[in-house]
Amino acid sequence: MGHLHYVVRDVEANARFWVALGGDARTVGDTVVVTFPDVLVLLDEGESSGGTEGSILNHMAFRVQSLDDIAAAGLALERLGSAGGIANVFSPGGERIELFDETATNLTFTRADGGADPVTRRHNERLVGPIRAHHLHLYLLEDAVAEAQRWYASLFGGVSGLRWRYDAVDLPGINFNFSHNPDGGGAPTRGRMLDHIGFEVENLERFCRALEAQGVTFDVPYRRSPAGIGHALLTDPWGTSIALTEGLRDF
Numbered sequence: 373m374g375h376l377h378y379v380v381r382d383v384e385a386n387a388r389f390w391v392a393l394g395g396d397a398r399t400v401g402d403t404v405v406v407t408f409p410d411v412l413v414l415l416d417e418g419e420s421s422g423g424t425e426g427s428i429l430n431h432m433a434f435r436v437q438s439l440d441d442i443a444a445a446g447l448a449l450e451r452l453g454s455a456g457g458i459a460n461v462f463s464p465g466g467e468r469i470e471l472f473d474e475t476a477t478n479l480t481f482t483r484a485d486g487g488a489d490p491v492t493r494r495h496n497e498r499l500v501g502p503i504r505a506h507h508l509h510l511y512l513l514e515d516a517v518a519e520a521q522r523w524y525a526s527l528f529g530g531v532s533g534l535r536w537r538y539d540a541v542d543l544p545g546i547n548f549n550f551s552h553n554p555d556g557g558g559a560p561t562r563g564r565m566l567d568h569i570g571f572e573v574e575n576l577e578r579f580c581r582a583l584e585a586q587g588v589t590f591d592v593p594y595r596r597s598p599a600g601i602g603h604a605l606l607t608d609p610w611g612t613s614i615a616l617t618e619g620l621r622d623f
Contacts, residue, residue, distance in 0.1 A: 373410050373570075373571065374412070374569070374570035374571040374617060375411060375414050375569070376414065376432060376566060376570070377414045377416070377570065378414065378566055378567070379419070379564075380420075380463075381419065381465060382465070383404050383415045386463055389463050390406040391406065393461070394436070394445075395408045400623065402417075408434075408505060420563060421559075421564055422559075422564055423467045423566070425468065425557065426557040426559055427558075427560075428510055428511060428512070428557060428561060429508060429510055429564075429566060430510065430556060430557060431469065431470050431508075431509050432566070433509065434470070434471055434503055434504065434505055435472050435473075435474075435503065435505075435506045436471050436472070436473050437474060437501075437502050437503070439459050439471060442461065448461070449461055450462070456475050456477075457472060457474070457476030457477070458470070458471070458473075458476050459471050467566065474498065478537075479506065479535075480495055480536065481496065481533055481535050481542055482533050484531075484532040484533045492531050492533070492542045495535070495542070505545055505546055506547060507535060507540070507546065507547040507549050508549070510549070510612065511553035511556035511558065512551065512553065513557075514552075515552045516610065519609075520608075520610060521550055523609065524541040524543075524608075527586070527588070528543055535549050538550065560612075561611060561613045562613045568612075568613035568614060569614055569615070570614070570616070570617055571615070571617070572617055572620060573602075573616050573618055574618065576604065580594040580604050581594075589606070590605060590606050591606055601617060601619045602617060
């Protein structure tokens with residue numbers, strides 16, 4: 373996928389949380405980077421206006437081999453009633469992360485065109501490794517599920533379909549789920565604890581030119597850092613801040 377960028381009061385405590393969940397932490401400049409298969413978690417110190425609860429981007433979810441293994445790592449689980457294999461775990465700042473183990477029955481993805489490919493098929497196969505990123509769930513105030521699904525599929529080359537009963541778009545490393553939740557939040561991500569999400573893109577400069585040709589306006593146009601990392605920033609029509617990078621994972 374790319375990355376999740378969190379702004380937290382206590383970087384050290386949050387790093388311990390993400391490592392207990394299964395990540396590997398290192399420090400790059402002032403940022404702690406926790407590496408998972410498919411996604412980096414970036415931790416910077418600062419104040420936020422709140423967590424994902426109340427945000428347009430309601431939660432991030434991971435697949436894990438076993439919820440019991442997560443509990444054994446010292447993390448307190450909030451198991452979800454009769455829905456076997458699903459639990460919430462909370463970061464030191466109260467950020468909710470949804471977890472699904474191999475007994476969960478609502479992880480599968482069905483392509484809208486009825487096809488199959490190795491990327492989308494991963495949702496319907498057993499998990500390889502202890503943990504992987506699974507989905508981001510957007511709660512839309514307006515009944516814009518179909519519009520959001522089209523937007524993510526067309527701009528980023530995703531595959532439309534259903535993740536369980538949710539309209540979804542699948543991309544390598546992450547599945548986007550969309551719900552109409554008129555009372556479920558809707559605040560933009562910028563300034564929240566999960567300030568923005570990021571996609572790692574090959575040939576980023578060319579990709580940005582293609583988006584501009586489709587009418588996309590960038591908050592931060594394409595640029596390359598002194599370290600050689602490509603970067604651009606945009607906001608989706610519902611308030612999700614999205615960084616596009618090239619070379620971040622290898623930095």
